[in-house]
Amino acid sequence: MPSDPSMVDITRIYYEPAAAALPRGREVLERWPDATLVEVPSHWQIPELHGDEANVRRWVRIKREALVLGVKKSLAARPNGRSADFIAPSTANGCAMACAYCYVPRRKGYSNPVTVFANIEQITGYLDRHIRRQGAKQEPNQCDPAAWVYDLGENSDCSVDALLSENVRDLVELFRRHPTAKASFATKYVNRQLLDWDPQGRTRVRFSLMPAHLAKLTDIRTTPVPERIAAIDDFVAAGYEVHVNFSPVIVTDTWLQDWAELLDQLDAALSPAAKEQLAAEVIFLTHNAQLHEVNEQWHPRAEEVLWRPDLQETKRSQNGALNVRYRFRDKQRHLEQFLELVHRKLPYCEVRYAF
Incomplete structure (x- = not known):
């Protein structure tokens, strides 16, 4: 399992004893034999990693x-019922990337490196039974x-998780055996x-896309957008269903022209086979005052486009959090404009979900 040292170069592993005793846990520990090991009572409570906003200047190194x-x-x-029928139990939590708008750090400390869950056999067994019950x-x-x-990566990025353990591969192999179900991750x-x-x-792999200059500003430590687009044909040829997420849509003075x-660029890059199976999700930016x-x-330039009180209003999300989103009437107009643009530029691309 080759790694990417620019993304993950593990030197310190915090472990629950029960996780280290499992086969997957032992595999992970053996992968980085020179790492410093730190026993912890819970993956949720590691003060030097989680909940300390003063870590802000160390985030990238920690991740x-x-x-x-x-x-x-x-x-x-x-x-x-939105992007997926079900959210699968997580096999990881946290991310090695540092997107400026990410909601996950609000729940588990802002530096939030990846937690790998070692009880993969228990997770895949649960999923196997759940899929069979659905018929x-x-x-x-x-x-x-x-x-x-089934969405696999609610609180992580599965493509990065695959650098750290075989959990994601085990899930792909599980769904390969089920003709009534699909895995999905962005x-x-x-x-x-x-x-x-x-x-x-x-x-189903959903490559998240946005105008490259905005991604460079806000999608910290991610693959550049042109490379994401260039990978789509290869993933289709390899047997994946490949969709795209136009997410987040950030409103600027030139946003429609940029999109x-x-x-x-996307239309010009895709093969006929990729176009035939393409579908999209559209998600407008949600932000948060605490974030x-x-x-x-650490990144005030990103906030110049993310934090726009002149365009945004407070709204309570489904999970009870108070967030800011574009004003309702304006967002409805923007959404109509965006969907019209997608239908005109990519008439073959179904928009499955827009929010």
Whole structure:
């Protein structure tokens, strides 16, 4: 399992003893034999990693060099109905990337390196039983016309997780055995190791895209957008279903022109086979006042486009958090403009979900 030292170069592993005793935990520890090992009572409570906003200037180093090894305690496939039918139990939490708008750090400390869950056999066993209980999908919906879709990476990026353990590969192989279900995950990192996994159409990879200059400003430590686009054909040829996430859509003075150029680039890059199976999700930016304050300490330039009180209003999200989003009436108009642009530039691309 080759790694990418620019993304992860693990020198310190925090581990729960129960995780280190499992086969997957031992594999992870053996992968970095020279790493300093630190026993912890819980992957959720590591003061030097989590909850300390003063870590802000050390975030990138922590994300690249620290790894947490834990056990996933609660296993549930939560109904979703937007991007996927179900949110699968996580096999990882946290991310080695540092996107300025990411919501995950609000829940688990702002530096938030990756936690790998070692009880993968328990997780895949649960999922296998859950899929079998669903039976065949009787009616098409926006998630998929025929298969139950399970989102794998709610709180992490599976393409990066695959650099750290075999958990993601185990999930791809699980779904390959199920003709009634599909795995799905969004990613901003091109990991070509995945091209050898033979998913046989049962895993959907959603490459997140935005205008390149905005991605350079806000998508910190991710694969450049042109490289994400260039990878789509290869992933389709390798047996993946490949969709795109136009996310987040950030409103600027030139946003429609910028997106028009990106959609033209996408159209020019895709093969007929990729176009035939393409679909998209559209998600406009959601931000958060607390994250804004933290970002001002380390990346204030990003906040010039993310924090726009002149365009935004406060709204309580489904999880109860108070966030800021573009004003309702303006957002509805922007969404209509964006969808019209997508339909005009990519008439073959179904928009499955827009929010």
